[in-house]
Amino acid sequence: MNRKRLILGLVSLCTALMVTACSTRTEEQxxxxxxxxxxxxxxxxxxLLTSSNPNDYIAGRPEVYEDILNTGEEGLHLLLQQLESSPDNGLKEWIMAQASTELLGEHNPVEAWHSGKDWLRQYKMNIE
Structure with missing residues (x-):
């Protein structure tokens, strides 16, 4: 009888841990x-498609950009991952770098940059 309770308790604990782990991953996704x-x-x-100024895209959709900034530290981590894994170095990467600089605030070690990948390269050099 005690053995059945122990096994049932362990199964319940394992199930609870798996559900917690899955829900965390889902939140990140x-x-x-x-x-x-x-x-x-x-x-x-x-x-905005005709503009060559990346700041116009941020100014043109401030509520959308603010949603990105509202993701906080978790969002910063994801932006850095996406910027790192992106094969491109265009407008989207520039916006990711700009959002990252704003999320870092005074902890942003990069003063001048020309592209998203340039910002990421300098950022990584400064934090290592």
Whole structure:
């Protein structure tokens, strides 16, 4: 009888741990998808597609950009991952770098940069 209770208790504990682990991963996936969706809204805004100034894309969709900034430290981590893994170095990467600088605030070690990958390279050199 005690053995059955012990096994049942262990199974319950394992199930609870698995559910917790899965829900954490799901939250990260949701946050990542939210950031990606907001970046796509900014980059593909039909009104702004003719502008060559990346700041126009931020100014044109301030509520969307603010949603990215509201992701906080978790969002910063995801932005850095996405910027690192991106094969491109265009508008989207520039916006990711700009959002990262704002999320870092006074902890941003990079003063001048020209592209998202340039910012990331300098950032990584300064934190290592």
């Amino acid at each position: 949701v946050l990542s998808a939210t950031i990606e969706s907001n970046l796509q809204k900014m980059v593909h805004d039909p009104i």
